[in-house]
Each structure stands twice: as structure tokens, then as C-alpha cells.
Amino acid sequence: MRTRLLFIIFTLWCGVTLGAVGSRTDCGCLQSLPPGNHVVLICPQGDGPTLAEAGAIITLTYQDIVKPERPFSTGGCNGGIVWCGGPLRADSFTGDNGQTTVSGPMAGGGYDTEIVWYLVHLVNQDCMMSYVPLVLVSPDINADLAVDLVDFSIFAAGFPSPSKPYDPRLDFDGDGSVDIVDFSLFAQHWLHRCS
Numbered sequence: 001m002r003t004r005l006l007f008i009i010f011t012l013w014c015g016v017t018l019g020a021v022g023s024r025t026d027c028g029c030l031q032s033l034p035p036g037n038h039v040v041l042i043c044p045q046g047d048g049p050t051l052a053e054a055g056a057i058i059t060l061t062y063q064d065i066v067k068p069e070r071p072f073s074t075g076g077c078n079g080g081i082v083w084c085g086g087p088l089r090a091d092s093f094t095g096d097n098g099q100t101t102v103s104g105p106m107a108g109g110g111y112d113t114e115i116v117w118y119l120v121h122l123v124n125q126d127c128m129m130s131y132v133p134l135v136l137v138s139p140d141i142n143a144d145l146a147v148d149l150v151d152f153s154i155f156a157a158g159f160p161s162p163s164k165p166y167d168p169r170l171d172f173d174g175d176g177s178v179d180i181v182d183f184s185l186f187a188q189h190w191l192h193r194c195s
Contacts, residue, residue, distance in 0.1 A: 039135045039174025041185060044084050044145040045192035046107030048138075058102040058132050060090065060117055068093035071100065076112025081136055082143040083108040084194035090117070107194065109140025109147075111169040137172050139186045145194035147186075155186055 038056050041048040051057055060071055073088045075081040084107035090100040102117075115132045141151045158167040161178040170178040172185040 039137055039171070040106070041172050042106040042108050042136050042138045043189045043192050044107060044109050044140050044147065044194040045189070046084065046105045047192065048106065050103060050105045052103040056134060058134070060100055060102070062094060062098040068095070070094070071117045073115050073117050075116065076136065077114040077116050078112050080110040080112035080143065081108055082110050082145060084145055109138045109145050110143030111138065111141065112136050135168070135174065137169060139172065139189040141169055147189045147192045159183060
């Protein structure tokens with residue numbers, strides 16, 4: 001399998017652009033990217049903010065694309081995300097420049113610090129992956145695609161911080177603490193399920 005060069009551009013709400021360049025020969029997680037610090041809330045029902053609303057539109061640019069492709073994500077690099085309804089797909093197929101965006105809603109549960117995007121060439125079986133440093137959190141903490149009593153018990157065990165040890169899975173607004181704002185976000189999604 002030949003090595004391909006891929007470029008990933010991740011645009012944040014504040015206008016800052018992070019770029020990452022990686023070389024791929026297989027489909028394994030790239031551990032050298034810095035962890036993300038932009039937090040996006042996802043929910044099994046898909047009613048959390050879209051990436052565009054969260055100010056986190058992802059632009060994927062793949063070099064050496066022969067025909068239009070539509071990248072997809074099966075979860076996070078650490079295996080902590082479960083999508084409702086199958087893999088999360090890019091907004092559209094890649095254009096002539098090998099570029100596409102991801103800006104829509106996300107339905108799923110769990111927690112992870114990187115979204116892994118796959119682009120597989122079915123003709124020659126090449127697999128290219130891009131890693132976007134983006135923290136995904138969900139009130140569906142145990143990733144069973146339902147916000148229920150199990151999730152509440154996990155949340156209650158870590159609430160509040162700093163009086164209890166900080167658990168980033170419970171920090172739904174990404175402010176570095178688990179507080180009443182996080183409890184309010186949890187309550188807004190109570191009993192939401194993947195449909």
C-alpha cells in the first residue's frame with residue numbers, strides 16, 4: 001500500500017486555523033497530534049448544536065484524489081464515540097480540489113478527544129485517515145445511545161468539581177469544571193435516545 005500525504009484544516013469559531021500534516025500507510029491512530037481543546041456536545045437524539053453552531057466547522061482536504069469521495073467517521077481515536085444510525089458522514093463528496101466540510105448535527109454518545117475521518121478508495125483499497133483534535137462530550141456518558149439513570153449516576157458521582165476529582169466526560173461546556181451549567185445541559189437531554 002503506498003503512502004499518501006493528507007492535509008487537515010480545522011477551523012475554530014474564533015477564526016484560528018489549526019493544521020496537521022500526516023503521512024499514512026495504514027489505518028492506525030496517529031498519536032502525535034496535540035489533544036483538542038474545542039468542546040462540542042453531542043446527543044443520541046441529534047439535538048445538540050451542529051458543528052457550525054458550535055463554531056467548529058471541519059474542512060478536510062485530501063491530496064491525490066482521483067474521483068469524488070465522501071469521508072466518514074466511525075468514532076473517535078480512543079474508541080469512545082458511538083454514532084446513532086451508522087457512521088457520521090461529511091456534508092458532501094470531495095470537490096475537484098479534494099475538499100469537503102463537516103458542519104452538520106451529530107447524533108451519538110460517549111466521549112473522545114479526536115474524531116477519526118476515513119477516506120477509503122474502493123478501487124485500490126487505499127485507506128487514508130485524518131484526525132481532528134476536537135473534544136466530543138455527551139450526556140450519554142456510557143455511550144449506549146440513551147441518556148438514562150446509568151448516565152445520571154455517573155454524572156452524580158463526579159458532581160460538583162472541583163470538590164470532587166475533575167472528569168472531562170462530565171464537562172459539557174468545556175470550562176474546566178463540572179458545575180450547575182453542566183447539570184443543566186445534562187437535564188436538557190434527559191431520556192433522549194437514538195431513534
